[in-house]
Amino acid sequence: MASNDPDPPGDPQPGDLIEIFRPAYQHWALYLGDGYIINLTPVDESQAAAMSSVKSVFSRKAVVRMQLLKEVVGSDSYRVNNKYDDNHTPLPVSEIIQRAQVLIGQEVSYDLLGSNCEHFVTLLRYGEGVSEQATRAIGAISLVTAAASAFSVLGLINTRSRNRPF
Secondary structure (H helix, E strand, O other), X not given: OOOOOOEOOOOOOOOOEEEXXXXXXXXXXXXXXXXXXXXXXXXXXXXXXXXXXXXXXXXXXXXXXXXXXXXXXXXXXXXXXOOOOOOOOOOOHHHHHHHHHHHOOOEEEOEOOOEOHHHHHHHHXXXXXXXXXXXXXXXXXXXXXXHHHHHHHHHHXXXXXXXXXX
């Protein structure tokens, strides 16, 4: 069922995307079934610490782990959020699960903007990595960079006009 409105957290189905609301960011996982998810965690942290650590967003490497959804969520909230289904066709569930299981325990590259947890799970579900979070962050960085450049140019013009002898 494709919809822009996320499903309530109730009963995830195998292959569903799970959005976990951390205090400073959203973590993404893919539901495998029987209460288990697959997700990315930092290489250099214990499983327990990795689940809620802000450090995870700054890591360059991650480990693919299969964990219980309730343990990963902890005291945070989550929801099933297959928000890209309107624009991307999900792969067959058996293929999603098979692709996920092959990766369990593997170390992978991690990049907040180009290869994050949302990219990882959408790659499994759709065969294409998509991350709205990363797109928004890149847009914000571009805006800040453009503003800094504009202020720099304005400052240069202002400095030159002040240094002209009349």
